[in-house]
Amino acid sequence: GAVVSQHPSWVICKSGTSVKIECRSLDFQATTMFWYRQFPKQSLMLMATSNEGSKATYEQGVEKDKFLINHASLTLSTLTVTSAHPEDSSFYICSASRLENPEEGETQYFGPGTRLLVL
Amino acid sequence: AQSVAQPEDQVNVAEGNPLTVKCTYSVSGNPYLFWYVQYPNRGLQFLLKYITGDNLVKGSYGFEAEFNKSQTSFHLKKPSALVSDSALYFCAVRDRGRGRGSTLGRLYFGRGTQLTVWP
Numbered sequence: 001g002a003v004v005s006q007h008p009s010w011v012i013c014k015s016g017t018s019v020k021i022e023c024r025s026l027d028f029q030a031t032t033m034f035w036y037r038q039f040p041k042q043s044l045m046l047m048a049t050s051n052e053g054s055k056a057t058y059e060q061g062v063e064k065d066k067f068l069i070n071h072a073s074l075t076l077s078t079l080t081v082t083s084a085h086p087e088d089s090s091f092y093i094c095s096a097s098r099l100e101n102p103e104e105g106e107t108q109y110f111g112p113g114t115r116l117l118v119l
Numbered sequence: 120a121q122s123v124a125q126p127e128d129q130v131n132v133a134e135g136n137p138l139t140v141k142c143t144y145s146v147s148g149n150p151y152l153f154w155y156v157q158y159p160n161r162g163l164q165f166l167l168k169y170i171t172g173d174n175l176v177k178g179s180y181g182f183e184a185e186f187n188k189s190q191t192s193f194h195l196k197k198p199s200a201l202v203s204d205s206a207l208y209f210c211a212v213r214d215r216g217r218g219r220g221s222t223l224g225r226l227y228f229g230r231g232t233q234l235t236v237w238p
Binding site: 032049093097106113 | 151153155160161162163164165168170209213224225226228229230231233
């Protein structure tokens with residue numbers, strides 16, 4: 001259980017185009033999903049927290065108009081990189097929170113990541 | 120504020136030997152602590168967590184971690200390392216917040232420790 005998928009696994013696009021990345025929790029409902037960005041040999045940088053049915057909360061320094069997040073259902077969140085530029089090239093990882101039990105709170109389960117290369 | 124420190128960028132160990140990956144944390148209140156593993160070009164896989172109870176937590180793939188409140192540490196251990204354990208390991212802490220429309224419950228990651236097990 002607790003499987004999270006991401007699609008696509010990798011994408012190459014031209015500068016100026018928009019790219020949509022999907023994150024799905026396959027066998028559980030996730031009230032909260034998170035989007036991270038990871039640079040080579042570095043830790044994960046939280047970009048935004050997404051709650052179903054409400055606007056995403058962005059971390060400081062992350063442009064919300066650049067990185068559009070939609071959390072349409074309890075199993076799907078999407079990240080759209082608008083007007084992508086080479087500096088947006090990165091590894092994007094989503095996670096979904098599953099409530100294990102009320103005493104333990106949520107555990108985050110991660111998707112396999114999406115490698116974005118903007119030419 | 121919550122924070123996690125992984126003092127070692129790299130840990131090298133021979134196959135069959137015990138391994139330890141260190142993690143210390145700083146939180147306000149009681150922590151939830153997690154270990155994740157990341158293989159190249161993949162997302163993070165959940166290994167284990169400490170919520171409450173026994174200080175020694177057992178997780179996936181033969182890993183375990185010991186919570187030490189006085190030393191604010193949560194070191195990851197394995198009695199006998201395998202070459203296939205070679206990967207990037209992340210320690211993380213989260214606060215105990217919960218609730219829709221908030222960023223409470225987010226994870227704070229260490230910078231990661233690259234574990235290399237040689238044959």
